[in-house]
Amino acid sequence: MITVKTPQSEKEWEAYYDLRYRILREPLGKERGSERNEGDDTGTHFGLYENKVLIAVARLDLVDKTTCQARFVAVESNLQGQGYGRKIMTALENEALGLGYQKLILHARDYALPFYQKLGYTLVGPSYKLFDVLQHFEMFRSLA
Template sequence: MTVKVVESQQELEDAYKVRKNVFVEEQHVPIEEEIDQFEQDAVHFVMYHEDMPIGAGRFRIIDGIGKVERICVLEESRKLGAGKAIMDSIETYALKNGIQKLKLNAQTHAIPFYEKIGFQVVSDEFMDAGIPHKTMMKNV
């Protein structure tokens, strides 16, 4: 498995393909909410396994804090360490760019995963795209 910072249109399309599969098809998030106005401002990440895109995520810097967004892995590739590999790549990218605090809005079922890699819940539960979330933060 390899995680890449998106550098080409094909890699971006691969990231979108994974996101659409997970969020739009599997979780029924409306496409207009999934692909939003922040796509142009984000650094995108895509994970490949044997040349097939299996994971994705994006990263933005907002007020000096790294905002981790749209982390997803295809269902058949979960539990293989793919999510952690994507998060490790984003953390490395953040540190290289002088960012030492990360923030994300986690779906509540994913909170244990994020806690294992050092994130802490900092908000009450809220709904986003019809799915319960909590905000989490981490110092890197």
């Protein structure tokens, strides 16, 4: 059974940040702790669980009255390409819609562009290089 929820217990939060670290920071040679930032206190966190095992994460940040941003989207490496990323993004988008947001932006890693394009996101252009090594690209999708 698949469920999407915000982590609640200390154990769930540890698993949440561990997955973010292993997928998004460890491959770049970054230290533990680099998977967290100040937005963690105010963002809406999503954990996708299959049979109570965390397999994907994402965070929704509010940008302004009409725009929000998807951040820290990650799926266990051995489960990528099996629809879990689509499921967690759908949950994030539905939450954004329910909150009345009209536009969702994100900054995708170069290798994730095809995934987001399949979900209906439009490429704006290069945005920044994470840690001066990994190019990201701004993308958006209208929600309304």
